[in-house]
Amino acid sequence: QVQLVESGGGLVQPGGSLRLSCAASASISSSDAMGWYRQAPGKQRELVARITRIGVTWYVDSVKGRFTISRVNAKNTVYLQMNSLKPEDTGVYSCKGTWSIYDYWGPGTQVTVSS
Numbered sequence: 001q002v003q004l005v006e007s008g009g010g011l012v013q014p015g016g017s018l019r020l021s022c023a024a025s026a027s028i029s030s031s032d033a034m035g036w037y038r039q040a041p042g043k044q045r046e047l048v049a050r051i052t053r054i055g056v057t058w059y060v061d062s063v064k065g066r067f068t069i070s071r072v073n074a075k076n077t078v079y080l081q082m083n084s085l086k087p088e089d090t091g092v093y094s095c096k097g098t099w100s101i102y103d104y105w106g107p108g109t110q111v112t113v114s115s
Contacts, residue, residue, distance in 0.1 A: 001104075002024060002025055002026040002097060002099060002102075002104040003024070003025040003104070003106075004022055004023070004024050004025075004095045004096075004097055004104055004105065004106035005022070005023050005106055005107070006020060006021065006022050006093065006094065006095050006106045006107070006108060006109040007020070007021045007023070007109060008020040008021050008109065009093060009109030009110045009111045010110075010111070010112070011112045011114065012085055012111070012112070012113055013085075013113070013114070013115050014085060014086060014087060014113055014114075014115055015084060015085065016085050016113070017081070017082060017083045017084075017085065018082045018085065018111060019079055019080070019081050019082070020036065020079065020080040020082065020093055020095075020109060020111075021077055021078075021079055022034070022036070022077060022078040022079070022080075022095030022097075022106060023075075023076060023077050024076045024077070024078070024097060025076070026076065026097075026099065027073075027076060028071055028073055028076050028077070028078060028097065029053075029073040030053075030099065031053060031097050031098060031099050032052070032053055032098040032099065032100070033050055033051065033052045033053065033097070033098045034050070034051055034069075034071065034078045034095070034096070034097050034098075035047055035048075035049060035050040035051070035069075035095070035096045035097075036048045036049045036050075036069060036078075036080045036093060036094070036095060036096075037093070037094045037095075037096060038089075038091040038092065038093045038094070038111070039091050039092050039094070039108075040088075040090060040091040041091075043091070045094075046060060047060060048060050048063055048067065048080070048093070049063065049067055049068075049069035049080060050069065051069050051070070051071060051078070057069055062088075063082075063089075066082065066083050066084045066085075067080060067081065067082050067083070068080070068081040069081075078095060078097075080093070082111075085111075085113045086113060087113045087114060088113075089111065089113050090111060090112050090113050090114070091110075091111060092108040092109070092110055092111075093108060093109055093110075093111050094106055094107070094108040094109075
């Protein structure tokens with residue numbers, strides 16, 4: 001069993017920035033992939049960004065050029081740097097890790113972009 005805990009969410013104005021962190025209780029260097037998802041009220045959860053074991057990244061079109069996923073293996077932590085935030089970025093952001101055949105989810109952190 002792996003525990004993931006997100007932090008860094010909060011209220012930010014449009015155009016602002018936030019950095020989310022996902023701290024894992026297991027080695028992320030041995031994970032198959034780590035990803036960030038978000039869910040807006042009344043919407044389906046969507047994959048926002050992903051990084052594989054070998055460092056290949058993927059982003060949903062709506063955040064390309066604004067968000068960056070990264071990791072620090074020695075800290076077992078994955079980050080999501082979010083710049084130029086828009087109101088439509090509002091939602092609960094959750095971290096997911098995949099080890100072998102198992103997926104693990106954090107409880108999520110709220111991001112609200114509003115003036």
